[in-house]
Amino acid sequence: MDVARYYPAGPATKAAYRLDREDDMDIGRGRRGIIVLAAFAAAACASSGVNKGDFNLVSYQEEWQLGAQLEQDIARQMPLVRDATLVNYVSRIGQRIVSQTELAQAPWEFHVVSDNQVNAFNIPGGHVYVNTGLICANDNVAELAGVMAHEISHGVSRHATEQLSKAYGANILVGLALGANPPIYQQLLAQIIAGGTFARFSRDAENESDRLGVLYMYNAGYDPVGMVTMFQELISRRKSRPSSVENFFSSHPITEDRIEEVRIQIQQLPPKPNLILRDGEFENMQRRVGC
Ligand SMILES: [Zn+2]
Numbered sequence: 001m002d003v004a005r006y007y008p009a010g011p012a013t014k015a016a017y018r019l020d021r022e023d024d025m026d027i028g029r030g031r032r033g034i035i036v037l038a039a040f041a042a043a044a045c046a047s048s049g050v051n052k053g054d055f056n057l058v059s060y061q062e063e064w065q066l067g068a069q070l071e072q073d074i075a076r077q078m079p080l081v082r083d084a085t086l087v088n089y090v091s092r093i094g095q096r097i098v099s100q101t102e103l104a105q106a107p108w109e110f111h112v113v114s115d116n117q118v119n120a121f122n123i124p125g126g127h128v129y130v131n132t133g134l135i136c137a138n139d140n141v142a143e144l145a146g147v148m149a150h151e152i153s154h155g156v157s158r159h160a161t162e163q164l165s166k167a168y169g170a171n172i173l174v175g176l177a178l179g180a181n182p183p184i185y186q187q188l189l190a191q192i193i194a195g196g197t198f199a200r201f202s203r204d205a206e207n208e209s210d211r212l213g214v215l216y217m218y219n220a221g222y223d224p225v226g227m228v229t230m231f232q233e234l235i236s237r238r239k240s241r242p243s244s245v246e247n248f249f250s251s252h253p254i255t256e257d258r259i260e261e262v263r264i265q266i267q268q269l270p271p272k273p274n275l276i277l278r279d280g281e282f283e284n285m286q287r288r289v290g291c
Pocket of ligand 1: 205
């Protein structure tokens with residue numbers, strides 16, 4: 001496995017993580033999770049205000065274990081794209097954005113779902129899924145990066161496990177008891193498989209993900225205007241072809257107000273030369289998808 005791919009920014013603990021990752025081949029996910037998560041959870045708390053004071057009963061370690069199990073079950077039940085060139089392209093965009101976040105040291109993974117619906121979603125534990133329908137609906141890489149930055153921000157902010165904590169309280173850890181086939185886990189999985197969605201996020205969670213997403217993509221070098229034009233595209237598709245964006249809107253209600261707030265935030269960012277709108281590869285990827 002190409003471990004360097006996960007760490008484009010080269011954080012301080014990269015070397016330590018790489019050892020754990022190699023270890024993982026022999027000793028399984030459990031120990032790797034404990035060592036790695038202890039390191040990045042500490043970094044995440046120290047570096048910013050993200051997640052400070054938010055109610056969450058699920059530890060980083062439990063969240064990443066949950067994500068690993070969901071990933072396996074999703075891979076069995078959703079039509080994932082196996083084209084390594086395409087998946088690597090999407091992963092490179094994702095890792096470039098992740099490198100600017102508070103969870104840069106965590107093992108994130110990016111997946112492409114063969115589905116014409118315009119959708120993307122985040123599940124706990126650093127997994128982001130992008131539908132082929134989204135890639136086809138984007139005009140340029142900045143639009144794809146905009147949606148991905150928004151999903152990554154849900155993950156960094158831990159909105160999914162916060163919502164589970166609020167919904168199930170102290171029962172959540174029993175309800176997710178991994179490997180025991182508990183009902184809460186099965187319900188979550190079924191929801192993801194059926195709808196390409198984890199949850200309906202609150203307006204606050206959406207605003208936080210927009211705000212962080214703009215910053216992360218801008219810091220990663222992508223033109224944040226891509227987020228605005230993609231949101232506009234989603235709204236216009238909702239009018240012309242509502243079924244094609246139904247799942248996206250069910251988990252992330254986009255409104256003109258939200259777009260306006262993003263636009264205002266972008267205007268306040270310092271000018272930055274060479275922000276990426278087009279990258280010379282994106283159209284080739286659309287051809288690979290067969291858009
Ligand atoms: Zn959202």
